[in-house]
Amino acid sequence: MNRRSLLLAVLLSGTPALAAGNPPAITTDSGAPLGTNQSSKTAGPRGGVLLEDFALIEKLARFDRERIPERVVHARGVGAYGSFESYGDFSQLTRASVFSKKGKTTPMFVRFSTVIHPSGSPETLRDPRGFALKFYTDEGNWDLVGNNLPIFFIRDSIKFPDMVHSLKPSPITNRQDPNRFFDFFSHQPESTHMLTQLYSDLGIPANYRQMDGNGVHAFKFVNAKGEVKYVKFNWKSQQGVKGLTVEEATKIGGQDFGHATQDLYTTIQQGKFPSWELSVQVLDPKDLDGFAFDPLDATKEWPKDKLPPVKLGKFTLNKTPDNFFEETEQSAFSPGVTPPGIEPSEDRLLQGRLFSYADTQRYRIGANYLQLAVNHAKSNVNNNSQAGALNASNTKSDVNYEPSITKETQDTPAALLSNAPLTGTTQQKAIDKTDNFSQAGAFYAALDAGGKERLVKNLAGDLGLVRDAKVKARMVGFFFTANADYGTRLAKAVNVKLDDAKAAIAPLAAR
Numbered sequence: 001m002n003r004r005s006l007l008l009a010v011l012l013s014g015t016p017a018l019a020a021g022n023p024p025a026i027t028t029d030s031g032a033p034l035g036t037n038q039s040s041k042t043a044g045p046r047g048g049v050l051l052e053d054f055a056l057i058e059k060l061a062r063f064d065r066e067r068i069p070e071r072v073v074h075a076r077g078v079g080a081y082g083s084f085e086s087y088g089d090f091s092q093l094t095r096a097s098v099f100s101k102k103g104k105t106t107p108m109f110v111r112f113s114t115v116i117h118p119s120g121s122p123e124t125l126r127d128p129r130g131f132a133l134k135f136y137t138d139e140g141n142w143d144l145v146g147n148n149l150p151i152f153f154i155r156d157s158i159k160f161p162d163m164v165h166s167l168k169p170s171p172i173t174n175r176q177d178p179n180r181f182f183d184f185f186s187h188q189p190e191s192t193h194m195l196t197q198l199y200s201d202l203g204i205p206a207n208y209r210q211m212d213g214n215g216v217h218a219f220k221f222v223n224a225k226g227e228v229k230y231v232k233f234n235w236k237s238q239q240g241v242k243g244l245t246v247e248e249a250t251k252i253g254g255q256d257f258g259h260a261t262q263d264l265y266t267t268i269q270q271g272k273f274p275s276w277e278l279s280v281q282v283l284d285p286k287d288l289d290g291f292a293f294d295p296l297d298a299t300k301e302w303p304k305d306k307l308p309p310v311k312l313g314k315f316t317l318n319k320t321p322d323n324f325f326e327e328t329e330q331s332a333f334s335p336g337v338t339p340p341g342i343e344p345s346e347d348r349l350l351q352g353r354l355f356s357y358a359d360t361q362r363y364r365i366g367a368n369y370l371q372l373a374v375n376h377a378k379s380n381v382n383n384n385s386q387a388g389a390l391n392a393s394n395t396k397s398d399v400n401y402e403p404s405i406t407k408e409t410q411d412t413p414a415a416l417l418s419n420a421p422l423t424g425t426t427q428q429k430a431i432d433k434t435d436n437f438s439q440a441g442a443f444y445a446a447l448d449a450g451g452k453e454r455l456v457k458n459l460a461g462d463l464g465l466v467r468d469a470k471v472k473a474r475m476v477g478f479f480f481t482a483n484a485d486y487g488t489r490l491a492k493a494v495n496v497k498l499d500d501a502k503a504a505i506a507p508l509a510a511r
Contacts, residue, residue: 028055034055037158038158038159039427039428039429039430040156040157041053042348042428044422044423044424044425044427046296046346047422048346049157049346049352050426057355059161060157060160060161060355060356062161063160063161063356064356064359064360065363069364070119071364072360073115073130073164074113075113075114076113076114076120077329078111078113078208078260078261078328079109079110079321079331080264080318080320081107081108081109081110081318081319082109082315082318082319083107083108083316083318084105084315085104085316086102086105086312086313087312089101090312091223093221093223093229093231093310094222095222095414096339096342098137106135106138108317110133110134111130111331112132112208113129113132114129116128116164116167123259123260124244125204126203126204127198127203128194130146130147131208131211131214131235132144133315136377136379138379139339139340140377142338142342143337144215145335145357146213146215146216147214148202148205148211148213149197149202150197150216150301151197151298151439152194152349153188154298154299155297155298155349156349157348157349157352160353160356162184163184166180166183178462179465179466179468182466182472183471185475186475189437189478190297190299192436192478192479192482193436193437193439193440194299196455196479197443199455200243200443200451201245202241202243204244204245206244207242207263208263209237209263210237210240212235213234213235213276218230218231218345219232219338219342220342220344220345220418221280222343228285228418228420230282230283230285231281231283232281232302232307233279233280235276235277235279236276236277237274238275245454246461264317264320265320268318273318277313277314278314279311280310281302281307283295283302292435292438293433293434293438296348298347298349298350299436301439326373327374328374330369330372330375331374331375332364332369333357333361335353335354336354366389366390367388368385368388368389368390368391368392368393371391371392382409384401386400437478437482438482441486444486452485456489456490459490460490460493460494463475463476463494464494464495469496472494473504474501474505476490476494477501477502477504478505480498480501480502
């Protein structure tokens with residue numbers, strides 16, 4: 001085909017010809033160019049993500065429908081039942097009844113999972129572990145959806161589909177490829193902290209009992225007076241924390257793909273019930289700007305010396321499901337499922353998950369997924385939801401609307417959501433306080449000699465496979481910025497010159 005024919009074909013196809021040297025514009029599914037594919041539209045610098053951001057909603061909704069019927073993420077999982085016992089009356093912090101008095105017990109279901117790998121994958125692979133808690137409170141369910149690590153790779157939900165795509169197997173070779181995910185992370189310097197923890201001894205938990213859990217995001221506690229505090233949840237294993245080395249994981253994985261599932265079932269059936277203490281860090285809204293980082297950034301931990309954890313209670317797992325598919329596989333979680341007194345913060349990653357997680361379950365299981373026994377609230381459910389596949393609500397009234405004279409209902413003023421002041425204009429840009437590297441460097445510095453050696457070895461094992469010298473140099477530059485010793489040792493392990501690493505990240509520093 002000659003040049004004239006090529007141009008004619010391009011015009012006939014409706015595809016705009018590219019100017020020489022210019023990459024193609026990224027667009028919505030309908031072909032409209034995106035102003036930015038890096039930031040969601042928010043109500044000012046610290047306001048919520050706006051529903052009018054159609055490109056964000058389209059991207060998340062499209063991403064949620066990429067797998068049938070397996071979960072897109074957290075596909076490999078195991079669950080168990082238990083109960084939570086409150087350590088006291090915390091009504092000064094929150095009106096949530098689960099924390100209303102000492103000794104109050106609430107039934108629970110907990111699901112553990114690996115994040116990226118498919119349902120039949122070995123439980124010895126390096127991967128964050130999902131740690132999702134479902135509290136069947138007397139005011140409706142509360143889903144505290146967490147991970148074993150306290151932070152995440154990205155800070156804006158608009159990048160979540162891209163991140164998972166890079167970590168999933170290649171659409172060409174069907175193999176997970178470090179060339180792909182390090183190419184992505186080399187453009188996301190905020191991932192340095194999560195990658196550092198993931199490639200440490202925490203990256204392959206020995207089992208599900210011996211790992212901690214974290215809510216990752218900031219949430220809000222609201223008390224009966226309407227007073228708001230920002231909070232972060234974490235839960236500490238009473239069995240201690242234990243990880244596997246690569247050598248240990250390889251040996252175990254060669255013998256048993258489901259060793260962690262077997263461990264959980266066996267210990268519970270033997271009466272050795274695992275437990276965790278649930279704690280919360282509390283931050284007054286007036287102190288949000290008192291840190292070098294943004295406290296609503298999911299890539300950051302809150303310093304425990306400044307915000308010491310308050311122990312709320314303990315939960316214990318004491319029963320395995322009777323049927324894996326009906327209970328564990330069909331269990332569904334969403335961070336938007338909260339009782340009065342617990343609300344989401346303006347965390348940009350959380351704001352997208354509020355939509356995406358429930359939307360995934362509606363697609364994966366169906367619109368009536370909350371009617372399944374494992375997901376159904378123990379408290380009364382009274383809504384006007386109608387029909388849909390597998391509806392079992394047993395509706396006996398022809399009044400499926402509100403208000404009505406013949407079927408009266410009432411609002412609950414005490415359950416109104418809290419108010420928050422708004423500032424600035426709507427926007428699509430990154431947060432102001434990024435501080436991408438200091439916490440990663442502090443994590444590395446706190447490791448013992450053996451931990452540092454294993455971290456560098458584990459990370460070099462994957463980074464060393466990357467063929468693109470620019471990607472490899474940029475990643476080394478990130479880790480060097482976090483900690484000079486860390487970056488220097490990694491540079492030597494993957495054969496990158498430090499001058500090249502520093503030069504590779506210089507354009508990012510200038511942004």
